[in-house]
Amino acid sequence: MSPVVVGPARRTDTRRMPAPSPSLPVPTAAARPSTQHRTLANGLTVLVEPMKRVQSAAFSLMVPAGSSLDPPGKNACAALLCDLLTRGSGDLDNRGFTHALDDLGVNRGESVGASHLSVSAATVAENLPKALRIYRDLFRDPHLPEEEFAPAADGLRQSLRAIEDEPAQRVMLELRRRTYPAPWGLPTDGTLSGLDALTYADVVHLHRTAVRPNHAVLAVAGHVDPEAWFDLAAECFEDWEEKPDPPIEPGPRGPARDHLHHDGAQTHIALALPAAAYGEPGYYEAWAAAAILGGGMSSRLFTEVREKRGLCYSVSASLSGLKAGPGPDAAQEGRLFCYAGTTAERAQQTLDVLLEELTRLRDGVTKDELTRCVARAKSGLVMSQESTTARANGLARDWRHLGRVQPLSETLDAVNALTAENVSEYLATRPPAPPTALTLGPAALDWPD
Structure with missing residues (x-):
């Protein structure tokens, strides 16, 4: 998050x-x-x-x-x-x-x-x-x-x-x-x-x-x-009066695979797969997997899609989630989001390589990949301690999602406990599921069965 x-x-x-x-x-x-x-x-x-x-x-x-x-x-x-x-x-x-x-x-x-x-x-x-x-x-x-x-x-x-x-x-x-x-x-x-x-x-x-x-x-x-x-x-x-929680009637999701026509020379590809949500078991393994897949210039997507093949100008992956309600007990849904922006001529190959990398991710991660991921995490954790705005926002977010404040020592312990083996085990045990997929551009792309 x-x-x-x-x-x-x-x-x-x-x-x-x-x-x-x-x-x-x-x-x-x-x-x-x-x-x-x-x-x-x-x-x-x-x-x-x-x-x-x-x-x-x-x-x-x-x-x-x-x-x-x-x-x-x-x-x-x-x-x-x-x-x-x-x-x-x-x-x-x-x-x-x-x-x-x-x-x-x-x-x-x-x-x-x-x-x-x-x-x-x-x-x-x-x-x-x-x-x-x-x-x-x-x-x-x-x-x-x-x-x-x-x-x-x-x-x-x-x-x-x-x-x-x-x-x-x-x-x-x-x-x-x-x-x-x-x-x-x-x-x-x-x-x-x-x-x-x-x-x-x-x-x-x-x-x-x-x-x-x-x-x-x-x-x-x-x-x-x-x-x-x-x-x-x-x-x-203190004298602000409570009000009943307004009712919310859940509705449907959109189609799991879709294309939006957009005239132009570019095609934009967006994918979402289920993942552990913040506070759930496996969250830090899911975070590490997302970072290794698409978090920066040493990530797999940047290396394979952009650097080696020159297929796109932008590619990334991130871990995000949704909490369906304001209270700490509200249901959560975690997602791994992937994005690539490319030319219409290279869009199909870009999609094919994206899907190949998602499949390869299930085979596990390496120790070197995790070492780089953890180093970036620790650097960010330490530097964020200097920002009062980041701290206040983090306090509010923790309380909303966890019903408590998570200390830095707990976060660092979770990061230090990550191993290539347990990240790989998390990936191997996730139920295989086709991604929710959307493309936006001049022409629809072909999807594997």
Whole structure:
């Protein structure tokens, strides 16, 4: 799982990206755990981890109002709500909200996932409490100005139309629709047809019924005092009333093998296979296999597809997953995603080699491949300890997926315990299954029986 990307005043949706290089979960505690947590009576969990050697601090606040709660046929409701929430709340109007955070020097982000609407903020530690109070009003006392509905919808519409000009993003979004059941596999930023069907009343209703403290997570990391932040969280959220969890009716997945016509000189190939999800037995073996297959310039796909044969300009594999609900007990589905972008003339051979490498992966990995994989992992784990934003995001993610915070020592132990033999055993014991497959380009490709 990749960490959430946080940028200044910008919503980020990592699902639009072609399969990224696989990464281990960002570690969320030092070797000796220092994270403290409390859960308010309304179900909001507060996690605080001091990092005394830094002067900054960051928080991640996840509220269970994601795109899976979009009304049927109106996939874009959560994305539009996310935009409208930032257009004034409490005593601040649209510009006042932005100026107040800028005055505090806050690097901020607001984003929509399948299960949660998330905000994050990072700044010097002394200013972060003020930022939290501003975001408290965003969720609890938003203006949701009706006159801003049309401009917000127009902005989202342009963003969705831009995907048509980014076929690499489009193919990965469409692959998720065919990999996971609706509404979990639907694009978190919505669709043009869903946006066109949406009304202002739909957005207000989603806020009234879905934005709630139960299953919400506030994670704080940096130069902070835990007791002071527990008191601040109580001040901001203790009297926030619980709401019933809105019902979700699962729908069908898309076809397991499909082609989307797209005029142009390029063909984009996207595959997904079942894999262990974060927190499940075999997760670290699955992560290592994904890294060896397509994680960087020493990976098998880069070597065989691009370097030796020159078949494509981009090829990768990553481990990802879906959690079908906001609580820690919700079902998870892990997936190995593969992506290749090539010319139409070389698309069939690219697909054939991709499938050959997936088959060869089941024969196991070598010690040298695993050694390189583990070295990259350890380097990333250590460097991530210096980022308060990464730590806060990791705390929230761990709590959501595991119902606890996983210390760095546990992550390192799992990485150090990896051997070529147990990764190979994991691969050999996975039930063989044809991949969910999607191509986008001028012509469909031939698939083996």
